[in-house]
Amino acid sequence: xxxxxxxxxxxxxxxxxxxxxxxxxxxxxxxxxxxxxxxxxxxxxxxxxxxxxxxxxxxxxxxxxxxxxxxxxxxxxxxxxxxxxxxxxxxxxxxxxxxxxxxxxxxxx
Amino acid sequence: xxxxxxxxxxxxxxxxxxxxxxxxxxxxxxxxxxxxxxxxxxxxxxxxxxxxxxxxxxxxxxxxxxxxxxxxxxxxxxxxxxxxxxxxxxxxxxxxxxxxxxxxxxxxxxxxxxxxxxxxx
Numbered sequence: 001x002x003x004x005x006x007x008x009x010x011x012x013x014x015x016x017x018x019x020x021x022x023x024x025x026x027x028x029x030x031x032x033x034x035x036x037x038x039x040x041x042x043x044x045x046x047x048x049x050x051x052x053x054x055x056x057x058x059x060x061x062x063x064x065x066x067x068x069x070x071x072x073x074x075x076x077x078x079x080x081x082x083x084x085x086x087x088x089x090x091x092x093x094x095x096x097x098x099x100x101x102x103x104x105x106x107x108x109x
Numbered sequence: 110x111x112x113x114x115x116x117x118x119x120x121x122x123x124x125x126x127x128x129x130x131x132x133x134x135x136x137x138x139x140x141x142x143x144x145x146x147x148x149x150x151x152x153x154x155x156x157x158x159x160x161x162x163x164x165x166x167x168x169x170x171x172x173x174x175x176x177x178x179x180x181x182x183x184x185x186x187x188x189x190x191x192x193x194x195x196x197x198x199x200x201x202x203x204x205x206x207x208x209x210x211x212x213x214x215x216x217x218x219x220x221x222x223x224x225x226x227x228x229x230x
Binding site: 034035036038040045046047048051052057087089091095096097100101102103 | 144146153154155156159166168169170204209210213214215216217218219220221222223
């Protein structure tokens, strides 16, 4: 069974930098898994942030960036704002289908 | 403005059937793969199904394979999800999601607001 693992929770101070990661049970995450990242705030539909590892959507704030780091997909937030407090999900393409990670709850404190 | 509007959710008994629809507007529907994603109460996101631009290629999560059928009507800009043999653990908000490009491997970009499916006796 394919499992995508994210940190369950992280805490960051306003103005700080934090990196969320996304690991795959099959092995190292590569660009061939086309990692995507999504943000979801309570009571709202998810919003796409990053596609194909590093690409931002037109609405994605500049402080969000995607990369590969140590065999994982990574989402880095630089200069964190209070409104960045949310759940973050990664998504990997695998075998024609897609697999979501369990999500990271980011607290800005 | 790109819009995805889901409909068809509701309360259904275990073993029952339901058909979800998603009306798309504001973009060239035939240029994008489409997805259904669900979220059970208090849980994370779960991929349900995807299909390519002409509907000829489909993929399903193991949890719904054989019970759910995804389809699209490119003449009506509509995505559908036919759900049968519904189980209690199918209870979730179901989101219609546009692909981030022509192929499903690009991922997802625009999300609808979701429609709630509740399976209960």
